[in-house]
Amino acid sequence: MTATTPSAPLGDDVGRDLVRGVCETLGAAADTLGDLDRRAGDGDFGTNIRTALALVDENIAADDPQTYRQWLTALFMGWLGVGGTSGPLFGMFFRDLARAADDAPPTAAQLAEALAAGQATVQRYGEAEVGDKTMIDALEPAVTALRGALEDGREAADALRAAEEAAVQGARSTARITARRGRASYVGDASQGVIDPGAAAVALVIGAARAAVAGGGSPDTSWIA
């Protein structure tokens, strides 16, 4: 485990590890997340994830990314090749992550600001607020927790662990909400009791980022169901 300060660049391989971690974690959870979308949405989220990951793989194979930005570009371009609402929103979110730094790996502080920028972008395009039962319900607390932890002087991996916890917390809280945005809003109270799959996916992404920075430890997925 590497200990880094907010202003020190994260490890050289953080881009690669982050992207690989996101792909592995989301790939493993795709069926479960698709089921959630089936129960309170239109059921295509699992397919959308798989399509995105296949495109990311293609991009990696074609472009042989080396730098952090190249790795994240392979990720965000893959997601932009996907339909539904999650494709463009995750795509633009990852694009902001890609822009965290120039070619070098970002610092923890830059990563936090990039996550905040990503949240703002998702909200600019998706117009969702906290409480609408969307990915914002996981993203907003994660960004807040990360910034707070870094301001408190906690080291990068530790701060990301706090962000992950907040994201999981936020995602789990969506089970208590009736959706107001996205396809899930069409099913009304039937979405009660079902975790928003996009929010859960965000929590896994933050978990994958934590793992990449911390140098290991796949995100827990047992809470999703």
Add this chain to the structure above:
Amino acid sequence: MTATTPSAPLGDDVGRDLVRGVCETLGAAADTLGDLDRRAGDGDFGTNIRTALALVDENIAADDPQTYRQWLTALFMGWLGVGGTSGPLFGMFFRDLARAADDAPPTAAQLAEALAAGQATVQRYGEAEVGDKTMIDALEPAVTALRGALEDGREAADALRAAEEAAVQGARSTARITARRGRASYVGDASQGVIDPGAAAVALVIGAARAAVAGGGSPDTSWIA
């Protein structure tokens, strides 16, 4: 009653009387003839007759015919404005009658040749033979009888009376035939026992010609049913 030889022109008003007689006779019989077509055809013959007669009336009103040819032209052009098979066939038949002579009324011999030409035209276009249960079954015997009577030196009205009798005879005989041409051929044996309406119409036309030449005596229609 005017007595005329085959080579003497028929009366000055023969065109007018012939056309008016055809229109009155067919108009009066349209319902009955339509019924026959309903029983052994597609049922539109009555409508076709009415449409034709209305157009003939329009032509007469518009063109104010004076000569034999002008009167007959109003008649044939009216029939050519009608659908179905009877429209064009009667139209072309009457066109040949119109061409019996130039502007003067035809002689009885010319009228006979014109009837024969009309029969040939109907057969050229319709490809029906005697026995096919069509207007030819009335027309052929009428033409034969007329020519024969004139050759025998009988006067015009008398010869036309013979033609009328032959036509009625021919038309009535169609009740015993199963149709092989025209719409009636589609109904098969159901046409048995039903007089062919086109053949009946031809008999009425010859009767109207006889009346025009003889100066009176509407054709009998009681045999049609």
Add this chain to the structure above:
Amino acid sequence: MRRSIVNDPGDLVPEALEGLVLSHPRLLALQETHRLVTRRERARDKVGLVSGGGSGHEPLHAGFVGRGMLDVAVSGAVFASPTALQVLEGTKAADAGRGVVQIVKNYTGDVLNFRIAGEISGDDAIETEIVLVDDDLATDTGDERGPGRRGTAATVVVEKVCGAAAEEGADLQQVAAVGRRVASAARTMSLALEAGTHPGDSAPQFTLGEDEVELGVGIHGERAARRVPFRDADALTDLLLDPLLAELGLARGDQVLAIVNGLGSAYPLELQLVARRLHHRLADAGIAIDRSLVGSYVTSLDMHGVSLTLVPLDDELRRLWDAPVRTPALTW
């Protein structure tokens, strides 16, 4: 249950013609009495072209009146021939002093009324020639004395090349000859998944089982000789193409004009799939689709089906096909 956007069905044809002409005020004019659609500016010093037939096949024929194609279209009621008088008036209207070619789809009523009109127009010293279109391979019985093959989508090609030839200044015989050349070389096969419905009626002209396809269907809702099992777009296309290729005896290196024609309610995605298969098959056979049309040109009300027409091409036909045309339904 089927319904139509229609007023009194008895007024359908005159009302629709009026709508067409109002929509093309610079191109078309209407002669109401005989239901003639003519060019707004009558052509001068060229062979005239008249066509027509029953309605329900739109855009045929009135949609092909204009520069480079028909001078006059004569409309009968739905699926019924126009009368001889209508055709006569249409023939007169098409005449510009150099004679008139009458383009007629091979149906008893149409042939009768056009022939009669041609004969009578002689009274007005108008020379006429009939070009009979009889491309429908499904009705090729080989019987010399039968009614012969029906006329379908090849009519568009005949009207186009005759129109171009007339515009170029060809004489009556030449225009008729090139039309006959197309008519005798062209063949069409059609199929339907669902019959059309007469305007105002609530049921289609015939019904098919879930697994049935009407192969060799006509454009008047006539039943076809064969019903075959339903299959996918490629296989349906093959059903049309195989007999056409067998009949036309095309060889590697030959060039054809192809029409993928919707019969009414086939939609563009469907026609594009048929076109794709056609291109693949002919490419494999080494036959070049040098020109093509994909769309609904000769229809049968809202019949759901498609027809495939192939016409072997040579330099003259290609030149006439490419010549400029401006009509409501075909413009280049």
Add this chain to the structure above:
Amino acid sequence: MRRSIVNDPGDLVPEALEGLVLSHPRLLALQETHRLVTRRERARDKVGLVSGGGSGHEPLHAGFVGRGMLDVAVSGAVFASPTALQVLEGTKAADAGRGVVQIVKNYTGDVLNFRIAGEISGDDAIETEIVLVDDDLATDTGDERGPGRRGTAATVVVEKVCGAAAEEGADLQQVAAVGRRVASAARTMSLALEAGTHPGDSAPQFTLGEDEVELGVGIHGERAARRVPFRDADALTDLLLDPLLAELGLARGDQVLAIVNGLGSAYPLELQLVARRLHHRLADAGIAIDRSLVGSYVTSLDMHGVSLTLVPLDDELRRLWDAPVRTPALTW
């Protein structure tokens, strides 16, 4: 029971695009990976024009690629937006160095993906402008914060005039401005007698009673806000026309461009009746239908219905409308 001429429904869009491009080899080219239909000869030194959206609306959009209209059309699955990546590649393909106008029908997914593609294409230093088409009067709720009116048949007019302006050499802002001018002035009303059926499905997207008409229907099989009693062609036309006239506030002496648009399986006779009534009504009101299109241009699979679009015309729009165009679906 409904059936389609289709292979694997999942392959429908790429196969149909292939069929389209094979049928127009001199006009179009296909970029398969992102389902782009482009001009065969890329235009140079002009503002680029890209449009697109879900499939099932053919000939929109790919049928309007060609000289004087679109440079690139981007196709999503049936009724689904293309992805941001597809639009991005389409935008790049449309760029000839003078920026790209993106013409987008106002649906959440389309707007999202086009906006994103516009933003990202900035990474390649491509300037973009979005022209949003939102002509569907039936969805005019007056609610500022709602999704706004849907985009329907006015798209054809926007694509045509933007295409002509770009061809004339107008700059990015000018091309976008004229498109926005049309979009803000145009209004459309639609109705359906029968919904469309997804390729491969056996039932239409919704069913109507014998006496019902869906008034204000969308082009994705969305149900409309109102069902009204069935009536004849003139009265159906009035249902569309009355609210349009009320909204547009046209005055005696005004001139309009009108589109009588079939939604899929409406057949020409039906559209001609609607056109006729439209002409009569506007003539009575002293409004000139200076230009018009009657046909199926923006469809919803095989939906049986019709839409009416009115666009007030001025000299500039008329000139741009009249400018030459050569595309599969619009040529003059």
